[in-house]
Amino acid sequence: MINVAIVGSGPSGCYIADMLSKKLDGAQVDIYDRLPTPFGLVRAGVAPDHQGTKNIIRQFERTFSRDNVRFMGNINIGSDISYQELKDSYDVIAITIGALNDRNLGITGEDLSGVYGSGEFVAWYNGHPDQADLNPDLNCNGIAIIGNGNVALDISRLLAKTAAEMGSSDITAEAASAIDSSPVTDIYLIGRRGPVEASFTNAELSEFAELDRCIALVDPAQMPASLPEGIDPKEAKAIEKNLDTLRAYAANNADSKPVRLHLMFCASPLEICGSDGKVSSLKLEKNTIIDGRAKATGETFELPVQSVISAIGYRSEAIGGMPFDSDRGIVSNNEGLVETGVYTAGWCKRGPQGVIPANRSDSMTVAKQIMADLEATPPAGNKPGSAAIDELLQARSVKTVSFQQWQTINEAEISRAVDGKPREKFNRISEMLELID
Ligand SMILES: Cc1cc2nc3c(=O)[nH]c(=O)nc-3n(C[C@H](O)[C@H](O)[C@H](O)COP(=O)(O)OP(=O)(O)OC[C@H]3O[C@@H](n4cnc5c(N)ncnc54)[C@H](O)[C@@H]3O)c2cc1C
Structure with missing residues (x-):
């Protein structure tokens, strides 16, 4: 044997x-x-x-x-x-x-209450025993999700869907109830690089076109006019499909639904700001993309969020x-x-x-x-x-x-x-x- x-x-x-x-x-x-x-x-x-x-x-x-x-x-x-x-x-x-151990963002404010790694957040809503007691604070209007992959999309979608839309899922009863009671109105999905470099797959990205209470938005100024030279043709096809979906989102009306998903590109988190030990906003720096790489511009801005979920990979x-x-x-x-x-x-x-x-x-x-x-x-x-x-x-x-x-x-x-x-x-x-x- x-x-x-x-x-x-x-x-x-x-x-x-x-x-x-x-x-x-x-x-x-x-x-x-x-x-x-x-x-x-x-x-x-x-x-x-x-x-x-x-x-x-x-x-x-x-x-x-x-x-x-x-x-x-x-x-x-x-x-x-x-x-x-x-x-x-x-x-x-x-x-x-x-x-499934979350990678750290490595910025000030990561230890504030209201900051979660996607590994722990996903494990919580999926009933993994390690996170049965996570009890994330979703009593917030603004939530930032950092990352431009399918895990970031999964988390955004779950926060955006109604209880009825989650009806045939196996989300835990605790997580379903916490999300349903959340007063969230603005979800910010933030990528370091641009729409061309995002690693979303189109099936997941397109799901935001049909949600009951959430409208997906993109700043038209962030959309490239054409693809950069030298991209592999097979990859280019997948990117074009994503760009088409994002262009449709760029034409959406922000007031058409009560919850907005803001797909934001070319921005890196600089600091999670807090008050009384809790997240009060997220400070970001704008990037420019050179040869597919993000380069900081020095220009900063702040988002009014009370929770930050990082989806930037695992160890x-x-x-x-x-x-x-x-x-x-x-x-x-x-x-x-x-x-x-x-x-x-x-x-x-x-x-x-x-x-x-x-x-x-x-x-x-x-x-x-x-x-x-x-x-x-x-x-x-x-x-x-x-x-x-x-x-x-x-x-x-x-x-x-x-x-x-x-x-x-x-x-x-x-x-x-x-x-x-x-x-x-x-x-x-x-x-x-x-x-x-
Ligand atoms: C949030 C999320 C969503 C995803 N969605 C999709 C999707 O929709 N479609 C898709 O195709 N892929 C998806 N993936 C990717 C897919 O889950 C992975 O490709 C796959 O699970 C990796 O398989 P693995 O066996 O290497 O690791 P895992 O699936 O993580 O399995 C590892 C196992 O090892 C066990 N283990 C760990 N440490 C020990 C130890 N010390 N002793 C004993 N056991 C241990 C763990 O309990 C676990 O059961 C997703 C991934 C994530 C994180």
């Missing part, structure tokens, strides 16, 4: 597990996750009103149902079981822990003893190889970029490398696999959540949902463990 441990049950871990459990003779694949719930950011990152994107879970469920695959939920590698203990027990380890979390690149916030690796017998894939390998399918090709490459290395140097066959880990967990009174037990949690979430919601998530680990006890 070849004992394989995968650390992290998000898309990257699931894709590696799928391939190794099917193609590697004699493989026993154990997938660890620090949460009792599998599927990583498909459950806790992908927007709750984008249920179609979550359909990939059905494919992952088939992997977990194989006889040689075991889900080891509620086990934190690094605290419940050490990296060294895992290495002592398994022939092969794949680290697929993702990246992975180091596990004690595991090689880690602190500068880049990723697991140290050479094309997926961390050290002999240890591999990595997904967001913790490449950094927080790429949609779910991008992780598939990455995981396939790493799984093929694992199989090639095992063929070249077969394991000695003396690693005990999960038997040794089970003993450690029992001695430490750590409860493992199996895939079957996750299914119990899943069914309970579905059956307690009301008003057409697909599920009402449990956002506390204690609630989930009580349920399966």
